[in-house]
Amino acid sequence: MLSLDQALAHYAQLKALPTQQSLALEDAHCRVLATDLTSTLDLPPMRQSAMDGYAVHASDLRHATTQPVELPVTQSIAAGDTPRPLPAGQCARIFTGAPLPDGADSVEIQENVHADATRAVFTQTVQSGRHVRQRGEEVQAGQVLLHAGQRLNAARLSIAAGAGHAQVPCRAQSRVAIIVSGSELVAPGSERGPAQIFESNGSFLAHFVRDQGARVSRLTRCPDDPAQLSACVGAALDDCDMLLISGGASVGDHDHSRAACQANAVHELFWKVAQKPGKPLSFGRGPDGQAVFVLPGNPASVYACAMLHVRIALAHLCGVTAPAPLHAKLTQPVSGDQRRTRLLRVCVAADASGQLTARPLPHQASHMTSNLASANALARIEAGQDWPAGHIVSCWLNTDLG
CATH class of the missing domain: 2.170.190.11 (Molybdopterin biosynthesis moea protein, domain 3.)
Incomplete structure (x- = not known):
């Protein structure tokens, strides 16, 4: 079992796609800038x-x-x-x-x-x-306004437009395939049997991937059947740069995702991370270098693994700076796990003095997701002891600041 830091270090090996394309501003939202963008004119352009x-x-x-x-x-x-x-x-x-x-x-x-x-x-x-x-008091013609590797949000696209650019050079979009496994899952809105639950991981992962500037190449739901799952993995690997599989990461009789990956020549680099939730996380590389994650099926585990592991891996694939944690003080005591780093869903806010605080939310079990409506960060709670209110912890915000 790897430590959290050992697992995160693996993703630095992932490299951004070398190709790029020129996109109209209206098509470039959330895409990654391929080269520095300079101003075509002085700003203001006249007195x-x-x-x-x-x-x-x-x-x-x-x-x-x-x-x-x-x-x-x-x-x-x-x-x-x-x-x-x-x-x-x-x-x-x-x-x-x-x-x-x-x-x-x-x-x-x-x-x-x-x-x-x-x-x-x-x-x-x-x-x-x-x-x-005065003419050029803010920006002079030829000055760099946006740097390669920046993700193009609404504000940055506005800067490009104001500097005279109708199109921007963007890195090729990483393709992410998603497979959600589980015979107990049914699509939202469909008829649910007494032992079934509505499937939410696929929707979350698809929206999450798009938020990172990548493209969902396919979203497949698959029952816990080894042959069907292996076929789904093989088809997904034909058209992706990253494969995310939700469910089947452990060693139960109905956990087949890791075996399906191995059957399709995925080389597993690690399995199990000393974190809670998300311990059975697996990461490997496909036959053509694809990044392959097998995530635990519990929704809160998927959330924690995606927000930290997948997000950092996608940052490397997309060519942007990997998100760094900020630091906040706990608003209440928190119990640490004896052997695993806890990834706690928290609400980060500034107190009256302007210092960031991290408020742990209730319902932290791996099958519980209601607190995601309030959570805006994951707090890293180190193993081995309990931590008092006021202790400074590392927190990864749900949304990039950069």
């Missing part, structure tokens, strides 16, 4: 007004605090307009985001000006550059 007001020469108002200055309003400039040059002794009505006319160097906000359509009276001096967004 702009930061406020609604009047564009002026600051020098025209140098005595305005002692003697009000009246200037003719010779033009009105909205965002998207092309202004005329502004000579000294004139002002221009201007609105937020509008380009500053050549000659003007400042904007006085409209609240400080007494004006009508043709004349404006100024009673305060302004500094040169006041309320002006």
Whole structure:
């Protein structure tokens, strides 16, 4: 049986797919950027007004605090307009985001000006550059905005669009096949026998895989039949970079998943990890290098193994930085297991002082999932002793911060 750290170290051997493709922004959500993305222009691309007001020469108002200055309003400039040059002794009505006319160097906000359509009276001096967004003050053309290996979320895609990119270079999407085994399982919404339960692992794993930027190549439900399971594994290996099998990871009479993998030339690298839940986890490599996980069938075990093991392995396959834990203090005492690291479902939040806290949730058994509605992290509880409230623990958030 491997320690948790020994098991996690195995996934560093996985490498991102070398191919890439150019995708339209609307098709690139959750995909991984293949190369650095630079700006095609300065941002802002021109001098702009930061406020609604009047564009002026600051020098025209140098005595305005002692003697009000009246200037003719010779033009009105909205965002998207092309202004005329502004000579000294004139002002221009201007609105937020509008380009500053050549000659003007400042904007006085409209609240400080007494004006009508043709004349404006100024009673305060302004500094040169006041309320002006300078060209390129945020980004200069050619500057790197996004780095290779970043997952493209809505905010990053917005940055790409604002920098002039209609398409972005993305790494090839990893293909993940999912097999859910168990004769007791029935699809949600179908008729359930008295000894059957609704199958939830397939739905969870499929959505989880897509959240990581990978593609579900197939989702198959299979009974606890050795021949059928072996056939399902063989078919899945033909079209995937990673195979996830839920159920059949242990040594019971109806646990056939590991044997089905071995029958399809999967080389098992480890079986059993000193963690709770998820001890019977198995990991290996398929005949063409596919990453193959056999996960315990209990839903909370699947959740814990996916959120930590599969997530880190997928990060390597997708070419993104593997998620790192943050640290939070326990809000209540927690009992450690004698021999295994506990992966505790917790709610991480900031206390009044801003320090992160980890609140353990009830119903931690491996077959219980109701607390997933509140859990936003897994806390690592080391084996061998009990831990008091206030003890600092490592926590993996459900959602990447990077």
